[in-house]
Amino acid sequence: MQLDTDRFLQDLDALRTIGTYRTGVHRPTFSPQDMESRHWLARRMEEAGLDATIDGIGNVFGRHRGRGPHLLAGSHIETQNHAGWLDGALGVIGALALARAGLPVDVCAYADEEGHWGDFLGSRSLVGDLTEADLDAARNRTTGAPLRPALAEAGLAGRPRLALEEGRHKGALEMHIEQGTQLETGGLRIGVVTGIVGIRQWRIVIEGQQDHTGGTTMRERRDAGLAAVRLLAAIDAEFPKVCAERSVWTTGRILLEPNLPMIIPGRAELVFSFRDLSVEVMDRMEACLHALVRESNRRERCPARLEAIGRSEPAPCDPAIQAALRGAAEALCPGAWQEMPSGAIHDSQVLARKLPVGMLFVPSIGGISHHWSEDTKREDLELGMRVLAEGARRFLQA
Missing domain, CATH: 3.30.70.360 (Alpha-Beta Plaits)
Structure with a gap:
């Protein structure tokens, strides 16, 4: 495993330039800025040696070309309106860094986790829980506009929707900012998530x-x-x-x-x-x-x-993934991590219906999220990436 944390930070910085709003980002799902970011990500996946696809609901999926066992890793890249640059993007670029490091990882940016058009459209589609009738009924939460024309305008109409391949993935990983103050208040740098509320x-x-x-x-x-x-x-x-x-x-x-x-x-x-x-x-x-x-x-x-x-429903995180992340955290930042639940909901909650899942948190400065001032110290981003990679390596070898 050859992890390049400098490239990881560079990719995060590059992604935040698409849809910049003050120090944050405005990239609502299927907006021109969102679609620009999806095509940008697909190109980065190909550069990393993955086979990249943007499917009919907007999921950007990078498939590892080698042998498994494979991990699925990712999050989302659309944002809340006029919001932060790390919520979601951190998990996607972290997953891309795992693939660049040579780990057998499929990378995915799940569409519309932020709910501009529905509830977890992308991850629900991947696990087979999104029907055509659901797409017909979906409306934009702000304007009330129907989803189908928006998909056509984004260039997604007629594309097939991907589904998880049975037996391909040993588990799913997601790195995320905490969106709270527990880590910062406790002087801690890593949170190993026990479950999603x-x-x-x-x-x-x-x-x-x-x-x-x-x-x-x-x-x-x-x-x-x-x-x-x-x-x-x-x-x-x-x-x-x-x-x-x-x-x-x-x-x-x-x-x-x-x-x-x-x-x-x-x-x-x-x-x-x-x-x-x-x-x-x-x-x-x-x-x-x-x-x-x-x-x-x-x-x-x-x-x-x-x-x-x-x-x-609550989604407990997989004990084996938790153990791998705990071991990585103790090896890389002994005494500066804790176990904790996720009070926010994430795509991993949907994926847990089909796969063992695990999540890793890094601190949020002031606990701020869903606002353009959202931020995390760069040294905490880098440490989180190292712990994620070591945890992924341990879980794959277990």
Whole structure:
């Protein structure tokens, strides 16, 4: 294995020039900048001795030409809007560096992990969990535009979609920035991921009565906004009694209708989610949520309705891959690493349905991600690359 960390950093720097926004990148899926980056990556794969293909959903796949056992490694290269330069790109360029080092690695940039058009379109397509009907129904989350014309405009219409080859891969690896502060706060440089959390997402709809803010007495009001606030406060008070240490919950969207300062809200719609690595813990949180909605309906004048809108199961990382990464981390940065769960979701969660998976984290400065100021120290990027390569070597030889 002849790892070239200088070339690894050069490739990262080159990729960030495509779609540059301030110190970050703006490369939404299937945008001109995104497609430019995919073709750039395919050329780099060919230079590294891989057979490169861009498939019908935008996956960029570099196939190793030699004998196995093979690893699958990668992440994504599209970004959130006006976001960072490392989220996703680090895992793809790290995988490319593994191939350049001579390891039997297939490299993949999975399309649309960031969800501009759906949920994990690229990795779901690879594992056989994306139908033609799913493609017909897919819409852009910002504009509502259908996916099919966007694929045609990107030059992908009519191309076949790749599928994982049965028995080819011993496992799948993904290197990523932490997107949190645990490593930085602890003075650590490497995180060996134990598993990827599951997510349960809900829509909470509260129906009230739209009315005048001055003419309607407090006794008469059915204020959906106040009912929503009280329900969210109850959730925040009760969830700590049933959650685990790393459980998290978020109200990412609050819509009030008509959302005008002189009108009592007649309707509130909330998008609420929670995450944990344990199904048992999430079951407790779900039961608590249902109980709190029932209690709200008993007390409030505005009835609340709970709708499940999304669910992903936790994905434990493979013990053998974890052991290889732990051994590599201890050899290269003794005492400066830890095991940790991933609180964010990744393509590896989808790949885990078919393959043993493992992930490696490097620190995020200030924990910042999904923002153009996202960054990681170059020495931490280089160390992460060395640990990934040594972990891959150990796992392949095990």
